[in-house]
Each structure stands twice: as C-alpha cells, then as structure tokens.
Amino acid sequence: MEDLLMGSILSAMATGVGALPILFFRTVTHRWRDILLAFTAGIMMAAATFSLIPQALSKDSFLIVCLGVLTGMLVLTLLESIIPHIDLEHSRMNLSMDTQAILVLSAITLHNIPEGLSVGVSYSGDQNELGGLIAFAIGLQNAPEGFLVALFLINQRVSRLKAFFLATMTGSVEVVSAISGYYLTNVVDGLVPYGLSFAAGAMLFIVYKELIPESHGDGHAGAATLSFITGLLVMIGLTEWLK
Template identity: 80%
Template sequence: MEQLLIGSFLSAMATGVGALPILFFKSVSHRWRDILLAFTAGIMVAASTFSLIPQALQSAPFIIVCLGVLTGTLMLTVLESIIPHIDLEHTRINISMDSQSLLILAAITLHNIPEGLSVGVSYSSEQSGLGGLISFAIGLQNAPEGFLVALFLINQKVSRFKAFMLATLTGAVEIVSGICGYYLTSVVHGLVPYGLSFAAGAMLFIVYKELIPESHGDGHARSATFSFILGLLVMIGLVQSFG
C-alpha cells in the first residue's frame, strides 16, 4: 500500500512538474513539444504491449484480455464523447475563466481518472515492479499535459502561480482513483487481469487518439517518429531490467 501511495503521488504530481516551467517562460517550440509527446507515446505503447498485456495473459485467457482492452478503449471513447475536446495549444478564443476554462479543467481532471486506475491496478498485480513502471509511464504522459493546461490558463489572464497550482491539482485525482483501483482488484482478485488489460486499452487509446496525432500535426513527423521509437526502446529496457 505504501508503494502504491508513493507511485500514485509521483505519477500525479508529474502534472505539476510539467507545469513548473510556466513560472519562468510562456512557450515551448512545436518541435520539442512534438518530440516529448512522441517519446511519451513510445513509452506507453511499450508499457501496454510488453508489460500490462503479457501479465494479464499469464492469469487469464485471451478472450478476457480482449474484453479488458476493449472496455478500456470504450470507456475513454465515452468520456471523450461527453466531454468537449478542446485543443489547448491552438485555441485562440478569449474565454472567461468562470465558464469554459473551468470546463477544460474538469475535462482534464476526469480524463486522469482512468490513468489513476491503471496505476492502482498495476500495483495490485503480483508482478514485482509493474506498478512502478506504469506509474512512470503515466507520469511521463502527465508532464506535457500539465504544461499545456497551465499555458492555456495563462492565456486566459490567470496568474502564473495560480495556473501552476490549478494544473497540478488536475492530476491529484489520480491518487484517489489509484487507491480505488488497487483496493477493487485486491479485494476481488479475479479482476486483476481485467484491470491490467483495461489499463492497456486506455493507454493505447490515449497514444493513438491523442499523442501520435498531436506529435505529427506541426511538420515534425520525422523527429517525432524517431522519438517514439526511442521511447519504445527505453521502456522495453526498463521492463527487461525491472519488470
């Protein structure tokens, strides 16, 4: 339980770490942003396909794993359909903090719930080191997200410090959902394979629907591709060393 709390906290607070540069400067080049997003995508693909899914297959038949992956994918699809998706990087509309900015914060917060569940389920698995690897992968994904949320808030005339604090708080929900995921799969042990494959489906959805398109949208596809492969190899190396 102590490891879960530490892992969930570090993963969630990576959102704040990503937002930290906003206290010192207000922009980052498209090239470096795309490279970071693609690297994160590679990390998450490797975590899903070389760690979460193989672990689920060790304790459940293939059909169960398929159901789990599809459930994770469908949950994020539903969340996306009921929560407006707004491009935080490219929006140019002057929106008041009292209305749509709050909606964006709520959307990002809800989006983090499945990620926290992924961390909690991973720590409930019997595989040593799996929880740490998944919290690391989720944390990498949270960092650029925190920066973009804080940048958007600054563009809406929110002070830098408040933007940093609000962006950090959007990740805090992962601690609560991580604890929920851990206890749910710990009490009902048969849910662990479902949980692991659910986490894999959710992560793969984020990669293919969000990270890869975002990293290829500004003319830096080649750099992003190499960064993706590097992230994939880094995570495979971590899985082999600590998984």
C-alpha cells in the same frame, strides 16, 4: 500499499513538474513539444503491450484480455463524447474565459481518472515492479499535459502561480483513482487480469487518439517518429532491467 501510494503520488506530481517551467517562461517550441509527446507515446505503448497485456495473459484467457482492452477503450471513448476535446493552444470555442478555463480543468481532471486506475491495477499484480513502470509511463504523459494546461490558463489571464497550482491539482485525482483500482482488484481477485487489460486499453487509446496525432500535427513527423521509437525502446529496456 506504501509502494502504491508512492507511485501514484509521484505520477500525479508529474503534472505539477511539467507545469513548473510556466513560472519562468511562457512558450515552448512546437518541435520540442512534439518530440516530448511522441517519446511519451512510445513509453506508454511499450508499457501496454510489453508489460500490462503479457501480465494479464499470464493470469487469464485471451478472451478476458480482449474484453478488458475493449472496455478500457470504450470508457475513454465515452468520456470524450461527454467532454469535448479542447486544443489547449488553439482553442476557438465561443466561451467566456472563466467558463472555458473551468471546462478545460474539468476535462483534464476526468481524463486522469482512468490513468490513476491503470496505476492502481498495476500494483495489484504479483510483479510489484510493474506498478512502478506504469506509474513512470503515466507520469511522463502527465508532464507535458501539466505544462499545456498551465500555459492555457496563463493565456486566459490567470496568474502564473494560480495556473501552476490549478494544473498541479488536476493530477491529484489520480491518487484517489489509483487507490480505488488497487482495492477493487485486490478484493475481487478475478478482476486483476481484467483490470490490467483495461489499463492497457485505456493507455493505447491515449497513445493512438491523442499523443500520436498531436505529435504529428505541426510538420515534425520525422523527429516525432524517431522519438516515439526511442521511447518504446527505453521502456522495453526498463522492463527487461527490472525483471
């Protein structure tokens, strides 16, 4: 339980770490943003395919893993249909500043729920180091997200300190959802493989639907591709090292 709390808190705090530079400067080049997003995509891809799915397969059938992965994908698809995607850097929605800021914060907070569940479910397995790897992967994804949310809020004339605080708080929901996922899968033991594959499906959705397209949208596909492969290899190396 202590490992779960530490992992989920550090993963959630990564949102605030990512937002921290906003206190000192207000811009980041598209090239470096795309490289960071692609590296994060590689990390999450490896975590899903080389850690979560093999662990789920070792506990139950291929059918259960398929159901879990598809459910994770469908849940995030449902969230996206309820909450419209907002380009944090190029938003053109006809909303007032306050309303738009609330919508962005609500969307990011809700999208963090399945990420927290992924961390909690990962800690419920037999291999405790899996939880640390998934928390690390989710934390990497949270860092650029925190920066972009804080940057968006500053562009909406929110003070830097308030933007940093609000961006950091969007990650706090992950701690609650991680604890919920952990206890749910521990109370009902048969949910562990389903939960692991659900987490994998959610992470794969984020990679293919959000991170990869965003990292290729500004003409830096070559650098982003190299960064993606580097992130993939780094996560595989960490997985092997912690075995």
